[in-house]
Amino acid sequence: MITLRNVTLRRGTKVVLDDVSLTLQPGERIGLVGANGAGKSSLFALLAGRLHADRGDADMPPTWRLSEVAQNLPETEQGATDFVLEGDLTLQKARSLLESAESAHDGLLIAEAHAALQDAGAFDARSRAQSLLLGLGFKVDQLDSPVNSFSGGWRMRLQLARTLINPAELMLLDEPTNHLDLDALVWLEGWLSRYPGTLIIISHDREFLDAITRVTVHLEHAKLTRWGGNYTAFETLRAQAQVLQQAAFDKQQDRIAHLQRFIDRFKAKATKAKQAQSRVKALERMEKLAPVLAASEFSFEFREPLNLPNPMLALSDLACGYGDTAIVRQVNRTVLAGQRIGILGANGQGKSTVVKTIARMLPALAGTLTEGKGLTIGYFAQQELDVLRPDEGALAHMLRLAKEISPQAREQELRDFLGQFRFTGDMVNQVVGSLSGGEKARLVLALLVWQRPNLLLLDEPTNHLDLQTREALSIALNEFEGTVMLVSHDRALLREVCDEFWLVADGAVQPFDxxxxxxxxxxxxxxxxxxxxLKESKEPASPVATEPAVTQREDRRAAAALRQQAAPLKKRMEQLDRQLAALGQERETLEAELATGNATPQRIADVGRRLKALADDVDSAEMEWLELGEQVEAILSGSTPAA
Structure with a gap:
């Protein structure tokens, strides 16, 4: 297990952890949450051994292997698959052992090395690495492409694949979804749900945390608090705890006021002096409960558009792409006032290209794009620096924007406006290049709000936003009176904001029903x-010309026999499907009960225990379903007999 005992950790003059104790059990899946800058990454560095506690002890089993995502961008001409394989440290150790044994001509050591290679899965390692790459969105023709041929975001996916392939008892993932689209995120969820080791995740993606984690550790004010359940359960339980804490604080304040009134009234009277002095001591001894002050939560709203053209846009036979290369063609869609459109599709299919074309950042390659009269577009670029100037500050950006669309605005008005987005004091002049990702995102949001758009084009707006800011964005978008077109891998935001979807796939844009x-x-x-x-493309061609032909009747009989052989397994899979549906329904019912806030403390504890049991049952049923599915597939392909 992982144990922190009275740990204090400082980064410079800042205390990141202050006398904290925590225990994490083997195999637990933990979400580490807290505001940006709270010290979550510093805690990871402590667990990984890159930092050492200033006081106290941080222990984990000495035999545990650790896997985490390197944050540097790799620079190498090595092929993608080989680069990922190097992340399997157990395999690399076995290969080094074999090289040493062969150099020493040590037969016994060679045998041990071959056994180690077999244990490390050397014989299917390459296919495992390529499966990871395909799951993370790489194409078949990219599997052996040089690492340096990929963009920064794709190279970070390669670093993630190196982490996943490394067998380890402890995996640390710091914002693993930042560079993933929705397709790869869904795949990663499935992969992590089957990971058998201890998993600690830092993420601002609510649905991702809910799907993966079963324990939440909250870092706030240099203290760690462990909560049972996923992020949604943590939010509910913490809100209830805050209500109880506030009630205790209010009661204490009443007691303090009562004591103070007695002291003020009688401290000068000789006959009451002794009693007054005892009240002073009682006041000094009284434990001071910290008031529940909600940290200044971020909120904003989009101003009412000056007009709402309808339709907003008409796309007719539109082709979008770069240079002479069209990525999507024949787009025929109409965008109406008030629509909330989510744009779905894998990376590379053209989602951002379509959005950039509508935003006038790219010219249309063919067809027509007709804008409604009075259309005002607010565009949030996936790469914030596409619309920001790194050598200028937030105020300079606002002054330039105001000069274009509202020249009557005074500098103090712009400073006050930036203050709503947490740019205060000298920070308004800090150059954008030195801002954090979250600060850049807030500046882009401020620029959008000032423009007073009636059409919002948002391309991955949540990449660098913490959970509080994501909630603020969701609320603002739902209150916005104009039209929203949203590309995002944040499913919570898509669910809360969008009421229809477009699918960009195979060179086309179609409504997704x-x-x-x-x-x-x-x-x-x-x-x-x-x-x-992919499997069929790797299988050798059947030597039809040299073997006797098998009659169609024999083929049908053989297929029927295989289906009969697989029938009991498929029946069990159907039972598991119904069981999983029932478990999911029960979990939703219990979570809804917690969300009402009416449950007693005893009921909350009972529900928490039942939710934990349900999670275990779901994990067990899903694992059995997957194993049965593999057996059925093997039977129907004729590669193995029934289990």
Missing amino acids: GDLDDYQQWLNERARDEARR
Whole structure:
């Protein structure tokens, strides 16, 4: 297990952890949450041994292996698959052992090295590495491309793949979803749900945390608090605890006021002096309960648009792309006032290209894009620096924008406006290049709000936003009276904001008839088809010309026999499907009960225990379903007999 005992950790003059104690059990999946700058990454550095506690002890089993994502961008001409394979430290150690044994001509050591290679899965290592790459969104023709040929975001995916392939008892993931699209995020969720070791995740993606974690550790004011349950359960339980804490604080304040009134009234009277002095001592001894002061939570709103043209846009036979290369063609869509459109699709299919074309950042390659009269576009670029100047400060950006659209605005008005987005004092002149990702994102939001748009084009607006700011954005978008077109891998934001979806795939843009759950099912089916095609492409051609032909009747009989052989397994899978549906329904009911805030402390504890048991049951059922699915697939392909 991982144990922190009375740990104090400082970074410079800042106290990151102050006399904290915490225990994490083997196999737990933990979400580490807290405001930006609270010290979550410093805690990771402590667990990884890069930092050492100033006081106290931080212990974990000495035999545990650690895997975490390197934050540097790799610079190498090495092929992608080989680069990922180097992340399997157990395999690399076994290979080094074999090299040493062969150099020493030590037969016994060579045998041990071969055993170590087998234990490390050397014989299917390359296919495992490529499966990870395909799951993270790489194409088949990119599997051996040089690492340096990929952009920064794709190289960070390579670093993630190196982490996932490394067998370890403890995995630390710091914002693993930042460079992923929705397709890869869904795949990563499935992979992590089957990871058998201890997992600690820092993430601002609510649905990702809910799907993966079963324990939440909250870092606030240099203190760690452990909560049972995923992020949604943590939010509910913490809110209830804050209500109780506030009630205790209010009661204490009443007691303090009563004591103080007695002291003030009788301290000068000789007959009451002794009693007054005892009250002073009681006041000094009284434990001071910290008041519950909500940290200045970020909130903002989009101003009412000056007009709402309808339709906003008309796209007719539109082709979008770069140079002479069209990525999507024949786009025929109409965007109406008040619509909330989520744009879905894998990386590289053209989501951002379509948005940039509508935002006038790219010219249309063909067709027409007709704008409604009075259309005002507010564009949030996936890379904030596409619309920001790194050598200028926030105030300079506002002054330039105000000069274009509201020259009557005074500098103090602009300073006050920036203050709403947490740019105060000298910070308004700090150059953008030195700001954090979250600060840049807030500046882009401030620029959007000032423009008073009636059409918002948002391309991955949450990449660097913490959970509080994401909530503020969701509320602001729901109150916005104009039209929203949103590209995001944040499913909570998509669910809360969008009421219809476009799918960008295979060079086309079509309406997607369904919700995000339907899209996830569509992704799974597409992934299975891709895996089947990849498998078929690797299988040797059947030597039809040299072997006797098998009659169609024999083929049908053989297929029927295989289906009969697989039938009991498929029946069990159907039972598991119904069981998982029932478990999911029970979990939703219990979480809804917690969310009402009416449960007693005893009921909250009972529900927490039941939610933990449900999570274990779901994990067990899902694992059995997957194993049965593999057996069924093997039977129907004729590669193995039934288990």
